Structures are given as C-alpha cells and as structure tokens.
Amino acid sequence: MAPSGPRSIKRGCQRVLYWIPVLFIALIVAWSYYAFVLQLCIESIDDTGEKVVYLLAYHVIFILFVWAYWQTIFTKPLNPLKEFQLSHSDKELLEREDRGESQQEILRRIAKDLPIYTRTNSGAIRFCERCQLLKPDRCHHCSVCDKCILKMDHHCPWVNNCVGFSNYKFFMLFLAYSLLYCLFITATDLQYFIKFWTKGLPDTQAKFHILFLFFSASMFSVSLASLFIYHCWLVCKNRSTLEAVRAPVFRHGTDKNGFSLGFSKNFRQVFGDEVKYWPIPIFSSLGDGCSFPTCLVNLDPEQPSSPTGSNSGSKSAAEARQFPSKPLRESQSRLLSSTPSWSESDGATDKDKKGASNPVMTIEHES
Numbered sequence: 001m002a003p004s005g006p007r008s009i010k011r012g013c014q015r016v017l018y019w020i021p022v023l024f025i026a027l028i029v030a031w032s033y034y035a036f037v038l039q040l041c042i043e044s045i046d047d048t049g050e051k052v053v054y055l056l057a058y059h060v061i062f063i064l065f066v067w068a069y070w071q072t073i074f075t076k077p078l079n080p081l082k083e084f085q086l087s088h089s090d091k092e093l094l095e096r097e098d099r100g101e102s103q104q105e106i107l108r109r110i111a112k113d114l115p116i117y118t119r120t121n122s123g124a125i126r127f128c129e130r131c132q133l134l135k136p137d138r139c140h141h142c143s144v145c146d147k148c149i150l151k152m153d154h155h156c157p158w159v160n161n162c163v164g165f166s167n168y169k170f171f172m173l174f175l176a177y178s179l180l181y182c183l184f185i186t187a188t189d190l191q192y193f194i195k196f197w198t199k200g201l202p203d204t205q206a207k208f209h210i211l212f213l214f215f216s217a218s219m220f221s222v223s224l225a226s227l228f229i230y231h232c233w234l235v236c237k238n239r240s241t242l243e244a245v246r247a248p249v250f251r252h253g254t255d256k257n258g259f260s261l262g263f264s265k266n267f268r269q270v271f272g273d274e275v276k277y278w279p280i281p282i283f284s285s286l287g288d289g290c291s292f293p294t295c296l297v298n299l300d301p302e303q304p305s306s307p308t309g310s311n312s313g314s315k316s317a318a319e320a321r322q323f324p325s326k327p328l329r330e331s332q333s334r335l336l337s338s339t340p341s342w343s344e345s346d347g348a349t350d351k352d353k354k355g356a357s358n359p360v361m362t363i364e365h366e367s
Contacts, residue, residue, distance in 0.1 A: 165289035
C-alpha cells in the first residue's frame with residue numbers, strides 16, 4: 001500500500017500539467033477577443049456601419065467556436081458496454097490458462113455473440129488486459145486516460161481529452177470554427193495591418209495589438225487549415241487517425257476501406273441525418289460506438305485498377321461471407337437502407353450485366 005501515495009500524487013500532478021495547453025489556448029483566445037473587439041473595432045475603426053458588421057459577425061463565429069471547443073473538452077469519451085467486459089468466471093478461467101491458444105479459444109467463445117469483426121495483426125481476438133474486456137471494433141486503449149475509448153481517433157493535448165465516438169463531431173466543428181475565426185480576423189485586420197506599415201494608424205497601443213493579432217491569426221490559420229483538411233479526408237474515407245496509420249484487420253485480412261460506405265454515408269455517420277444539426281455542437285452521430293456497418297469489399301478509387309481485379313474481388317467476397325449476419329441497430333439500418341445486400345447469385349447476375357470491371361459489393365450487417 002505504500003507506493004499508492006506517491007503514485008496518486010504523481011497522477012495528480014500529471015492531471016494539472018495536462019491542462020496547460022488548454023489554458024494556453026484559453027489565454028490566446030481571451031487576448032484575441034480583447035484585441036479585436038476593443039483595440040481594433042472600438043478604438044481603431046471610425047465607420048459605425050463597418051464596426052457593427054464586424055462585431056456581429058465576429059461574435060457569431062466566436063460563440064460557435066467556443067461552444068465547439070467546450071464540447072470537445074468536456075464531453076466524456078464513451079467506454080465499451082458491459083457486454084464486452086469479462087464476467088468473474090471468465091476472468092478466473094482465463095487466468096488459469098497459461099497457453100495463449102487456450103486463452104484465445106476462451107475469448108473466441110465469448111466473442112461469437114458480440115459484433116466484433118476486427119482482429120489483431122496475428123488474427124487473434126482484440127483483448128485489453130488493462131481493462132479486462134474484449135475491444136469492440138475501432139476501440140483502442142488510451143494510455144493517457146487509462147481507458148478503452150470507443151472509435152478512438154487520438155488523444156489531443158490541446159483539449160486534454162480523447163477524441164473518439166462521443167466527441168469527434170465536436171472536434172471537427174472546433175477545427176472548422178477555429179479556422180473560420182482565424183481567417184475572419186486575418187481578413188478584417190489586413191487593411192489596418194497595412195496602415196501600420198504605412199504610418200496610417202495613430203501612435204497608440206492599439207497598433208501593436210493589431211500587428212500581433214494579424215500575425216497570430218494568420219499563423220494559426222495555416223496550421224488549422226492543414227489539420228482540418230486532413231480530418232475532412234478521414235471523414236470522407238470513414239477512417240480514424242489510428243486507422244489511417246494502421247489499417248484495421250478483419251478475418252479476410254487487412255482492409256483500409258473496411259468501414260467506408262461511400263462519401264454520403266460516411267459523412268452522416270459522424271454528423272447525423274438531420275442537416276439542421278450539422279453546424280451545431282450537439283451530438284447527432286449515428287450508432288452506439290460499439291458496432292459499425294462494414295463494407296468488406298471496397299476498392300480504393302485512388303488505387304489503379306488491375307486486370308485481375310474481378311477475380312480478387314470475388315475471392316474477397318467469398319471470404320467475407322464467413323462473417324455471421326446480425327441485425328442492424330436502427331441508426332445503422334438508416335445508413336445502409338439505400339444499399340442493397342448482395343447474395344452470391346445476385347452478384348453473379350449483376351456482374352454479367354455490367355461486366356467484370358465492377359466488383360461485387362458485400363455489405364456486412366452488424367448489431
């Protein structure tokens with residue numbers, strides 16, 4: 001029991017240190033508000049109409065930006081449901097087995113009734129020894145949070161939180177509105193930044209705020225734009241940052257497009273079905289984070305087509321049918337409602353009609 005005291009003190013100090021990047025961002029935003037509203041709009045702009053338009057537009061963007069940032073920080077990441085946790089008897093049974101293969105047999109028995117289709121690189125069931133649970137698809141253990149996070153994307157130090165299923169939409173909106181915030185400040189501050197160098201501004205402290213406001217906003221715009229574009233690409237492909245680095249492994253092998261359902265459905269999986277909620281930091285993502293509809297055969301349009309593509313597609317489709325078919329949850333059903341489920345005979349008929357160049361698409365229904 002002695003080491004528990006120093007260990008808890010160390011963890012407490014780490015928690016305090018983790019908030020430093022968030023505090024830094026909060027101070028930058030607070031200063032930018034002071035510099036833009038007071039020093040630029042109120043002190044430096046003489047035209048009343050221009051001043052009112054700038055202030056109204058600024059506060060709309062500012063509120064959405066802060067709201068999205070708040071939601072990203074304080075939305076608790078979701079953990080796997082109780083169904084994925086080992087029972088007391090299963091834990092004891094697993095501890096009694098010394099051989100890895102025997103342990104895998106136990107895990108396979110437990111996993112057969114769960115919507116788990118991804119595997120480790122060696123083909124084993126994904127099991128978290130730290131949390132003592134079977135990892136749902138797209139779930140990973142965060143070493144900082146010390147928890148398994150559903151559809152984990154990454155742990156972001158700038159929000160001191162894991163970005164995953166519960167707050168990925170908020171994170172995307174935070175990137176979008178922070179980029180818009182910086183671009184708006186850069187655009188409106190530009191003419192006064194030019195006046196600074198042409199001696200067109202009065203010699204007051206406002207001109208220094210205007211100068212540094214332009215530099216900081218433009219620099220943040222560059223970094224935010226690159227990050228936002230990258231995550232837009234991930235949303236279009238239905239991949240997390242972790243899956244972009246290491247593609248998920250299914251029974252039929254590695255498939256980087258395993259969860260991709262097409263642009264529209266990939267987008268709705270993150271932002272939801274109702275357009276009115278897309279720009280608002282309110283949770284509207286589809287699903288429960290524990291299971292996802294899976295497209296087991298999905299050729300990447302970025303890759304060149306090969307002459308033997310039809311044969312490989314048929315082989316992959318045959319391997320994909322090894323997966324048990326399970327009913328979809330309501331939100332997943334909506335995602336796939338317009339997508340046909342192809343049987344072997346239907347696929348063959350369609351292939352005869354459209355030619356061998358079109359691969360057979362197999363949609364896996366998960367619960």
